[in-house]
Amino acid sequence: MQAATQSFSMFGFKGTTVDHIAKIAGVGKGTIYTYFENKEVILQEIIQALIREMKENAENAIRIDRTAFENLHEVLYSVLLYRKEHVLMIKLSQEVKEFGTEVAKQVLVQIEKELLSYIQVFIEKAIVNKKFKECNPEITAFVIYKMYVSLVVELNDIRHGMLTNEEVFELFKLYLMEGLVMAR
Numbered sequence: 001m002q003a004a005t006q007s008f009s010m011f012g013f014k015g016t017t018v019d020h021i022a023k024i025a026g027v028g029k030g031t032i033y034t035y036f037e038n039k040e041v042i043l044q045e046i047i048q049a050l051i052r053e054m055k056e057n058a059e060n061a062i063r064i065d066r067t068a069f070e071n072l073h074e075v076l077y078s079v080l081l082y083r084k085e086h087v088l089m090i091k092l093s094q095e096v097k098e099f100g101t102e103v104a105k106q107v108l109v110q111i112e113k114e115l116l117s118y119i120q121v122f123i124e125k126a127i128v129n130k131k132f133k134e135c136n137p138e139i140t141a142f143v144i145y146k147m148y149v150s151l152v153v154e155l156n157d158i159r160h161g162m163l164t165n166e167e168v169f170e171l172f173k174l175y176l177m178e179g180l181v182m183a184r
Contacts, residue, residue, distance in 0.1 A: 001046060001049070003021050004025075005088060007020045007021050007024055009087040012094070012101070013039070013107075014101045043103065043107065046088070050111070051114045054083070057078050057079060057082050061074040061075045061077075061079075067131070068129070072119075072144070073172050075119075076119070076152075077148070077165055077168060077169075080153060083153075084153050089108075092104045092108060096108060112145075115145060116138075116142060116145055120137045121137075122141075123137040123140050147172070147175065148172075151163055151171060
């Protein structure tokens, strides 16, 4: 698995072969096929582990001394920072942009769906615990996630400088908690 992760991170999905993986692992190609049907199955195993790791990072970002809103911010920020800095995620994103590789695209969509589901459940719990107002958790999760991606990942491309955690939180608070309209 480590060899496969290394190969996918270096060469992308399209550029990785089972031969590459076997060579990096120091085993014969047949050994790889003993455990995995093809490179798609190997990538799927890696992605499942990556998703578990992202969720673990999210859970570790939650602290009982913070508000639900602050915790949601920390969860999102930690997950998106992980996603932004993880070598395999970077390579798969580049591959989708450059070549439109369908498998890489499907993997990124799968990861996004898992993150959206996690955020939705977080919001649902906050509503039940009277920490958030009643809302549609699925749509709210989508809006919040897309706003975070814009602030943490995409804005960096435009500004040529990443917003700090504090700056993202202040914007998150302004747009979602306080609103832009001045009191009359």
